Amino acid sequence: MHQTFREQTWDETHFALFYQQYASPLLDYLRTRTRTLEDAEDILVDVFLAARQAPQIGHETPRGQFAWLRQVARNKLVDFYRRGSRAQAIPLEHAWNLADPETAHDPEQALVQSETLDQLRTAVEHLPAPQRELLHLRFAEGLRCPQIATRMGKREGAVRIMLVRTLKTLRGMYHANREEHR
Structure with a gap:
């Protein structure tokens, strides 16, 4: 099933094939x-997010693609x-409450944090229901x-x-929203 994507565009179909080709050996x-398997899966998602942001990988040979992905995985x-195996996770619903200007030590930082969370919430609200x-x-x-x-x-x-795809879309919406508000 090894194939290169040199003469093809890096669209969703080709990225899905790319994912299917390399996800299992990388996992x-x-x-x-x-x-844990869950930690490996989380890292795998990060690897393919990096690949999605580097479409030039589609122009590599299969050997080059796998080498690039292994290096990113490494x-x-x-x-x-380095993060201590696990960053502390909090439920998404509680993240909106983190930017409480009354509890922040730096009011300017609290304002920036509040605006950032509002922009993120707006981007999430504009995603389709399944996402x-x-x-x-x-x-x-x-x-x-x-x-x-x-x-x-x-x-x-x-x-x-x-x-x-959802995280890529969300990232794009979030950055576009930030640019509008500058």
């Missing part, structure tokens, strides 16, 4: 280097362990891709791809 690689593993549900299940309820797949009645691979 195996990550799984042997993390304590870097993401280093980042993961909002996916974000809720992943970040508010803390479910992993296999659990989300069961809840949403989808295949696990489809959930992973949907998560990558």
Whole structure:
């Protein structure tokens, strides 16, 4: 199934094929280097988010693509362990309350934080319902891709791809919103 994407555009279909081609061996690689499958899955999502933001990878040979992905995976593993294996997670619903100007030590920072969270909330609210549900299940309820797949009645691979696409879309909407308010 190895194929290059040199003469093809890096559209959603080709990215999905790219994901299907490399996700399993990368997950195996990550799984042997993390304590839990969930940690490996989280890092895998980060790797493919990086790949989605680097469309030039589509012009590499299969060997070059896999080497690039392994290097990104290695870097993401280093980042993961530098953060102390697990950053403290809070439910998404509580994140909106973090920017309380009365409890902040720096009022200017509190204002910036409040505006940032408002922009993020606006971007999330403009996502289609299935994408909002996916974000809720992943970040508010803390479910992993296999659990989300069961809840949403989808295949696990489809959930992973949907998560990558949703985060990319959200990032684009968030940055566009920030540019409008500058």
